[in-house]
């Protein structure tokens with residue numbers, strides 16, 4: 026890794042571009058499905074962006090390309106000045122399922138990324154930091170518990186800690202809380218907002234919930250299906266920090282309605 | 295909550311403030327020891343009845359008492375280090391060597407087949423083809439190649455036990471889900487790390503299922519090997535007793551032999567509980 030360059034970006038001011046996607050297209054070779062067509066996008070440091078769109082419009086595909094898990098057919102993805110050509114340290118990812126490993130305790134699951142990258146000794150050193158993170162997400166006291174004794178929400182919190190332990194510059198989230206009930210989901214979203222602010226992380230969230238997208242985001246990328254492309258990028262001008270109360274304001278309702286309108290239009294294409 | 299170690303084995307909740315009336319059929323509510331004793335008494339009683347009424351010739355089926363007497367005789371011989379102990383020891387050695395060999399070969403082949411596309415495409419078809427053959431038929435070959443000593447029995451025992459271990463290992467490696475694979479990819483894990491830190495632990499329950507089936511097969515292999523290839527093991531004692539129409543002896547020898555099989559099976563089950571502590575298996579008839 027180019028240390029000087031990373032330093033540069035770590036010190037970059039909030040609002041400087043971190044992620045740049047240029048005409049990214051993806052055609053799955055297996056079935057010739059055009060999952061993405063000419064997606065261009067810039068994420069600014071410290072910003073929160075959500076992607077919303079009907080099922081199958083290529084949201085997960087976009088996320089996987091950004092994470093370096095699959096290559097784009099055409100186009101360019103640049104993160105912190107370097108093209109993304111595979112999984113990277115400065116990317117943290119979270120999926121719909123917590124995917125904790127049952128043979129490891131909560132805290133051992135959290136330091137797993139360190140264990141994989143830097144070995145057992147480094148993982149041991151990171152334990153303290155893992156404890157701190159668990160404290161932050163309200164999991165104090167559950168460090169040595171095995172995952173099958175955690176509730177769904179606790180498991181997702183654990184996987185948030187696992188994502189954060191490597192201090193990634195960007196967080197890619199694929200419907201991370203959609204398996205939770207609405208109450209815990211709202212709480213987790215507020216927590217996510219707080220974490221992003223504290224860590225000055227850039228977040229990119231895939232969601233099916235318009236409310237969730239509006240309450241969390243600075244920008245909402247609305248996508249249309251077949252082939253998957255960007256319909257519009259909606260700016261959300263609600264003040265920060267956001268609170269759950271804002272969901273009852275007329276401004277909030279207006280943005281939700283507007284996005285719903287865009288999605289309906291997308292459906293009829 | 296912090297003391298997980300002591301927490302884990304206790305499955306049931308201790309506090310039962312409200313009394314639940316759960317509908318359980320009477321036959322299912324009987325304690326295990328009682329149910330087992332009941333089956334035992336019915337079985338032996340029927341056996342006694344059939345023999346003492348003279349329905350079956352004593353040469354074909356001895357009475358339970360005769361069998362018990364012979365078991366005591368054999369037991370004494372074993373305990374005093376008689377010739378039967380030597381025979382038993384030979385058979386136990388065959389079983390242990392055979393099982394160890396089957397685990398080594400079965401696991402290696404299982405990883406080859408389960409982890410590599412080459413193994414899956416090019417090796418698995420041959421393994422399936424060999425697995426469908428009646429493996430006991432290879433016994434004379436093993437005798438011809440390895441002689442009448444324990445080697446030919448070890449070979450047959452291992453040969454029979456290898457396949458379930460291959461299948462268990464390969465299936466286990468395939469059982470990791472897409473999310474776990476993706477997660478390891480995002481962490482930049484190498485193929486080796488993914489195998490050792492994720493796929494193998496995920497597959498342990500299936501691997502142990504393979505080992506249990508293998509443990510049963512290894513006994514059958516060793517004894518069949520002795521029947522067909524001579525030697526001086528316990529199987530040979532059974533064969534000789536049978537040829538002398540000494541049925542009580544045959545019965546008691548088989549019962550002692552089953553203890554060896556049971557011990558091996560229990561050892562595998564015990565190891566599984568220790569190693570795969572997170573996986574609560576539905577207790578089947580085999581897991582005492």
Ligand SMILES: Nc1ncnc2c1ncn2[C@@H]1O[C@H](COP(=O)(O)OP(=O)(O)OP(=O)(O)O)[C@@H](O)[C@H]1O
Nearest residue numbers: 053055056058060079080081082083084085086087
């Ligand atoms: N591995 C794959 N191979 C072939 N086609 C794929 C693959 N993954 C996705 N697709 C196709 O690409 C399109 C986009 O899929 P993707 O998973 O990105 O959608 P999505 O927007 O995430 O949907 P959802 O909201 O249901 O999660 C779909 O038509 C899907 O069938």
Ligand SMILES: [Mg+2]
Nearest residue numbers: 084085086199
């Ligand atoms: Mg998706």
